[in-house]
Amino acid sequence: MAMTNEEVFEKVQEVLVDALGVDDDEVTPTATLTNDLGAESIDFLDIVFRLEQAFEIKIEQGELFPDNVLQDEEYVKDGQVTDKGLSELKARMPHADFAEFEKDPAVDKVGEIFTVDAVVKFVQSKLS
Amino acid sequence: MRWMWIDRILELDEGKRCVTVKNVSLAEEHLRDHFPRNERRDSKPTHPAPLMIEAMAQTAGILVGHARQFKEKVILAKIGKATFDCDVSPGMTLFFEANIIRMDDAGASTTGTISLMDHTMGSTERRVIGQVDLMFSHIDQNMRGLEFPEHNFVFTDQFFDLMRNSGIAVG
Numbered sequence: 001m002a003m004t005n006e007e008v009f010e011k012v013q014e015v016l017v018d019a020l021g022v023d024d025d026e027v028t029p030t031a032t033l034t035n036d037l038g039a040e041s042i043d044f045l046d047i048v049f050r051l052e053q054a055f056e057i058k059i060e061q062g063e064l065f066p067d068n069v070l071q072d073e074e075y076v077k078d079g080q081v082t083d084k085g086l087s088e089l090k091a092r093m094p095h096a097d098f099a100e101f102e103k104d105p106a107v108d109k110v111g112e113i114f115t116v117d118a119v120v121k122f123v124q125s126k127l128s
Numbered sequence: 129m130r131w132m133w134i135d136r137i138l139e140l141d142e143g144k145r146c147v148t149v150k151n152v153s154l155a156e157e158h159l160r161d162h163f164p165r166n167e168r169r170d171s172k173p174t175h176p177a178p179l180m181i182e183a184m185a186q187t188a189g190i191l192v193g194h195a196r197q198f199k200e201k202v203i204l205a206k207i208g209k210a211t212f213d214c215d216v217s218p219g220m221t222l223f224f225e226a227n228i229i230r231m232d233d234a235g236a237s238t239t240g241t242i243s244l245m246d247h248t249m250g251s252t253e254r255r256v257i258g259q260v261d262l263m264f265s266h267i268d269q270n271m272r273g274l275e276f277p278e279h280n281f282v283f284t285d286q287f288f289d290l291m292r293n294s295g296i297a298v299g
Contacts, residue, residue: 019208042205042235046263049230049237061234 034111095121133183137294146191188226
């Protein structure tokens with residue numbers, strides 16, 4: 001039987017609590033993994049591994065967090081994500097909400113895209 | 129120079145499991161300086177927990193490196209969990225068992241148990257006294273595109289000597 005949105009969220013919450021050592025109540029849908037929950041680069045790999053185990057899914061490298069986009073000179077200029085870079089990010093991350101980020105697409109703000117809700121939507125898309 | 133905190137590899141099941149052993153000796157210099165005291169007992173030389181984490185990192189690191197023929201530079205990136213149930217004294221023997229949970233191009237996660245054989249108990253029974261879960265990065269595969277020296281500075285001759293001395297074939 002398919003999991004409900006709430007069940008997916010609860011399991012994602014559990015994964016993030018274990019991976020990042022945060023409290024349940026900190027893991028809200030709008031919380032960002034880096035700014036609010038303190039995730040560092042290696043934590044993203046940890047989160048991917050734990051999601052795979054928790055949901056019995058396979059996640060390819062860069063599928064959930066395509067941060068290699070930001071290493072491409074075509075996609076980043078003067079500390080800002082270019083239009084082409086933004087399009088690439090959107091294509092690679094259909095599970096994320098870019099509304100806020102688009103207003104000021106600075107590279108150092110890219111962490112704002114990685115919200116708990118984006119992770120939940122990603123898992124839902126994998127499960128479906 | 130790297131201190132090895134394991135004495136010998138007992139088992140190495142490629143890509144799955146590695147078991148190592150360490151005999152804690154009073155001759156080791158760090159035991160002259162590490163005499164913690166707590167509410168249960170007076171101070172006595174005690175093998176420090178961080179060195180048991182390092183021993184597990186060496187055990188699991190060998191396991192992860194061996195799985196890819198030591199072509200990757202395997203770096204300890206995260207200690208997910210480290211729990212210890214009792215003090216370890218000179219004369220005791222520690223066993224470190226590491227298992228790979230997941231591995232891909234970017235790195236690996238491992239789970240591990242530490243067991244203790246207390247020779248004063250008159251038996252060879254091993255008692256689990258701790259758990260250490262770790263994450264390793266294959267640093268040449270980092271997504272930030274950072275570059276590192278070409279030679280594998282992680283797996284030095286010390287590791288390969290340890291493997292040979294444990295009866296494990298090296299490349």
